[in-house]
Amino acid sequence: MKSYIWLQTADGSIQQVEEEVAMFCPMIYQEILQTGMGSSKNYAISLPQRVNPAILSLILDYCRFHQVPGRSNKERKSFDEKFIRLETKRLCELTSAADSLQLKPLVDLTSRALARMIEGKTPEEIRETFHLPDDLTEEEKLEPLRNTADDPRIRLLNRLYARKRRELKDKEKLKNVGVEEEHVDERSVDDLLSFINGDNGGNPVSDSKVVKAAKHKKKNRRRKDQPRDSSSNNVNKNHKELDDLSSVRCSGEVDNILVRSPCETSKLKNVSDDTFAPKAELDPATKAELDDSDIDDELDPAMKEELDREVEDFARRLNSDWQEILSLGQEKKLAPISVNGNGSLQRYTSAFVFGWNADNSTIHRSAIAHIGNGFEKMLTQSGC
Amino acid sequence: MEMQSDPLSDIISNLPKHVIETILVHLPIRDAVRTSVLSHKWRYKWDTIPELVFDDNSIEDGTIRIDKLVNFIDRVLLLHRGPVHKFHLFTSFLNDSLIDSWILFLSRNGIKELSLKFQGEKLYKVPYSFFSCQAISHLNLFSCVLKPPSVFKGFSLVKSLNLEKVTLSNEVFESIMSNCMVLERLRLTNLNGCTHLKIRGLNLQHFYFYGEFIDICFIDAPQLSFVSIRLENSFFDQVGQGESSNLIKVLGSLTGLEKLVISVNFIQFLAIGNIPARLPVTYDRLKSIILVIHFEDLNEALVMLRLLQSSPNVHELVIWSYPAAGVTEFVEDFWEPQGHLDCSMNHLRVVSAYRISGARPELQFIEFLLINSPNLETLSVTPRSGKNVLFP
Numbered sequence: 001m002k003s004y005i006w007l008q009t010a011d012g013s014i015q016q017v018e019e020e021v022a023m024f025c026p027m028i029y030q031e032i033l034q035t036g037m038g039s040s041k042n043y044a045i046s047l048p049q050r051v052n053p054a055i056l057s058l059i060l061d062y063c064r065f066h067q068v069p070g071r072s073n074k075e076r077k078s079f080d081e082k083f084i085r086l087e088t089k090r091l092c093e094l095t096s097a098a099d100s101l102q103l104k105p106l107v108d109l110t111s112r113a114l115a116r117m118i119e120g121k122t123p124e125e126i127r128e129t130f131h132l133p134d135d136l137t138e139e140e141k142l143e144p145l146r147n148t149a150d151d152p153r154i155r156l157l158n159r160l161y162a163r164k165r166r167e168l169k170d171k172e173k174l175k176n177v178g179v180e181e182e183h184v185d186e187r188s189v190d191d192l193l194s195f196i197n198g199d200n201g202g203n204p205v206s207d208s209k210v211v212k213a214a215k216h217k218k219k220n221r222r223r224k225d226q227p228r229d230s231s232s233n234n235v236n237k238n239h240k241e242l243d244d245l246s247s248v249r250c251s252g253e254v255d256n257i258l259v260r261s262p263c264e265t266s267k268l269k270n271v272s273d274d275t276f277a278p279k280a281e282l283d284p285a286t287k288a289e290l291d292d293s294d295i296d297d298e299l300d301p302a303m304k305e306e307l308d309r310e311v312e313d314f315a316r317r318l319n320s321d322w323q324e325i326l327s328l329g330q331e332k333k334l335a336p337i338s339v340n341g342n343g344s345l346q347r348y349t350s351a352f353v354f355g356w357n358a359d360n361s362t363i364h365r366s367a368i369a370h371i372g373n374g375f376e377k378m379l380t381q382s383g384c
Numbered sequence: 385m386e387m388q389s390d391p392l393s394d395i396i397s398n399l400p401k402h403v404i405e406t407i408l409v410h411l412p413i414r415d416a417v418r419t420s421v422l423s424h425k426w427r428y429k430w431d432t433i434p435e436l437v438f439d440d441n442s443i444e445d446g447t448i449r450i451d452k453l454v455n456f457i458d459r460v461l462l463l464h465r466g467p468v469h470k471f472h473l474f475t476s477f478l479n480d481s482l483i484d485s486w487i488l489f490l491s492r493n494g495i496k497e498l499s500l501k502f503q504g505e506k507l508y509k510v511p512y513s514f515f516s517c518q519a520i521s522h523l524n525l526f527s528c529v530l531k532p533p534s535v536f537k538g539f540s541l542v543k544s545l546n547l548e549k550v551t552l553s554n555e556v557f558e559s560i561m562s563n564c565m566v567l568e569r570l571r572l573t574n575l576n577g578c579t580h581l582k583i584r585g586l587n588l589q590h591f592y593f594y595g596e597f598i599d600i601c602f603i604d605a606p607q608l609s610f611v612s613i614r615l616e617n618s619f620f621d622q623v624g625q626g627e628s629s630n631l632i633k634v635l636g637s638l639t640g641l642e643k644l645v646i647s648v649n650f651i652q653f654l655a656i657g658n659i660p661a662r663l664p665v666t667y668d669r670l671k672s673i674i675l676v677i678h679f680e681d682l683n684e685a686l687v688m689l690r691l692l693q694s695s696p697n698v699h700e701l702v703i704w705s706y707p708a709a710g711v712t713e714f715v716e717d718f719w720e721p722q723g724h725l726d727c728s729m730n731h732l733r734v735v736s737a738y739r740i741s742g743a744r745p746e747l748q749f750i751e752f753l754l755i756n757s758p759n760l761e762t763l764s765v766t767p768r769s770g771k772n773v774l775f776p
Contacts, residue, residue: 092399
């Protein structure tokens with residue numbers, strides 16, 4: 001007469017298992033010894049929550065095989081190898097359940113299998129295998145990480161991270177301080193537009209503060225709208241970047257810009273069409289937006305993300321341009337960095353380029369050069 | 385491009401900490417550290433793993449440079465939190481001052497299993513902080529110099545000790561030996577500076593030696609079940625050992641022996657002194673004997689005979705025969721069947737004889753075995769082939 005142990009899983013279902021198989025699990029074994037439970041259906045042993053019926057069935061298969069004393073090591077190893085050929089989710093559930101039942105050999109076996117799935121893979125591959133969220137913040141990804149060997153490229157990137165961190169901090173400050181700098185931006189863009197549209201000068205200074213603030217909001221709002229429009233994403237990004245570029249550099253140098261090359265003019269024209277065509281309508285429309293003070297805060301992460309993605313695409317395409325970007329920044333000459341192999345490297349690229357707005361350093365200039373080829377000439381000839 | 389993943393499907397990140405550590409410990413250290421970029425939850429999962437194993441492959445790309453490996457280890461140790469129970473370093477690079485600081489770090493973090501293995505000519509002189517690692521239970525040193533401070537009293541918790549190409553004096557060895565109550569396993573290979581070995585250990589079970597000594601003895605090792613000794617050369621005193629037999633001196637107290645390997649040159653050492661007519665002890669548990677012997681040498685033959693006579697339960701015998709060069713006493717008919725050599729080996733089942741050249745003593749010995757082993761099942765004889773044969 002075989003004796004059976006009754007086990008109850010968290011969902012309420014009860015099943016009976018041969019005694020010697022169940023006793024192979026230390027947790028069940030102890031439960032029987034200490035409480036005497038398990039001998040009948042009414043007194044079934046409650047298994048930990050992490051053990052569902054499907055997983056329990058797997059675990060019992062494992063126990064049923066291994067509790068037989070006469071098996072050779074070869075047999076056991078062969079069984080184990082076949083046993084862990086499960087899909088990832090199952091494997092994780094099995095590890096968790098085996099751990100709650102204190103079945104150490106099975107925990108070791110499954111841990112090794114999970115380790116094999118991690119070893120040698122890139123972070124993206126691992127995230128995909130285990131459905132991990134890619135949720136490290138911009139800042140965290142910027143911190144020098146332990147996973148890199150001490151490599152001149154990595155040291156350089158670390159330096160760039162530090163710079164990027166500083167810029168992010170500056171950006172925070174900027175947001176808090178006010179719209180001073182944006183006024184400068186506004187004015188120059190307006191100058192440009194006036195010139196293009198045939199006006200003579202900028203707007204009267206007296207209105208400027210309110211109008212400029214409104215315009216800034218308006219501009220940001222446009223940016224927010226643009227990501228939703230996926231088809232023209234690329235184009236809009238270019239213009240966005242062009243906007244800021246001109247605003248940074250071109251206060252008072254409207255002539256120079258237009259003289260440089262015809263293609264830039266056309267681009268500026270596009271900008272004017274898209275962003276500022278309804279110039280006359282700005283005041284009433286944006287007055288309403290002034291009340292909506294959340295826009296700015298919401299925008300930055302979304303904007304960052306969009307820019308990140310966009311620049312990642314660029315970076316991928318510009319694999320060989322890495323070296324140029326970096327050498328233009330007066331860094332050491334480096335071997336070309338593969339931008340495709342390591343996702344984290346792509347992140348660095350995006351962060352690196354994003355910071356172009358707040359700083360006048362050479363590196364950022366050079367980065368901008370590679371966003372739109374037409375700018376190259378303009379930048380190399382600039383004296384700023 | 386999905387930035388958010390269904391949190392329900394990420395179940396690996398919520399496994400208990402010790403389980404995650406088990407997984408990470410099965411990864412090469414580089415992969416374990418890289419898990420910090422996977423996601424927010426994984427940022428600091430790796431830094432409490434209790435085992436750190438570094439070798440020259442721990443850093444990527446083809447060109448291994450010492451500064452790369454050294455920097456990597458430095459940063460891993462700096463970021464690590466909690467105790468480090470196991471630390472292995474296998475490298476062909478030596479940077480004394482940095483390794484010293486790592487040992488200091490380990491001595492403050494409860495190191496239990498320590499392996500330092502250096503390839504190359506230079507030896508690593510372990511720092512004083514090494515000797516304060518009192519929690520050490522498993523120690524493997526390869527290419528090191530041990531010079532402890534005078535206050536060093538040994539490692540009281542060491543269970544397994546493996547020294548290879550290590551320079552240490554007799555006194556240092558003695559101080560280690562005299563305080564390891566729980567030592568179970570001792571392996572010594574190519575020691576330098578240690579000429580008189582006094583092996584002791586109430587719990588010692590396994591002893592392996594390869595190298596040179598002038599003298600060896602076992603004190604208080606009742607549980608010793610495996611002994612394997614191979615001598616590099618016969619620099620020990622052939623004469624002037626007095627009257628007492630080395631065989632008795634060395635093996636006389638090891639009544640718990642289960643497997644005995646008398647490898648190259650050791651039987652010569654055992655043969656020194658007056659070999660008695662009968663050994664004072666019997667090795668009831670001795671099941672397996674492996675001997676490397678010159679068949680032409682009388683004293684060596686006597687040693688083997690006495691051993692066989694005192695081991696009634698021996699199950700397996702493996703003999704490696706190799707030619708004598710300058711034997712002390714040459715004998716031809718020692719194993720002659722008519723000579724009444726009282727030796728019944730009722731439990732002998734398996735005999736393997738290697739490098740047999742067909743000389744008379746060898747063949748007589750085989751006959752002797754056949755006569756005295758009623759239950760012998762397998763006898764395999766492998767002739768000397770002229771190729772290099774590996775001795776045990």
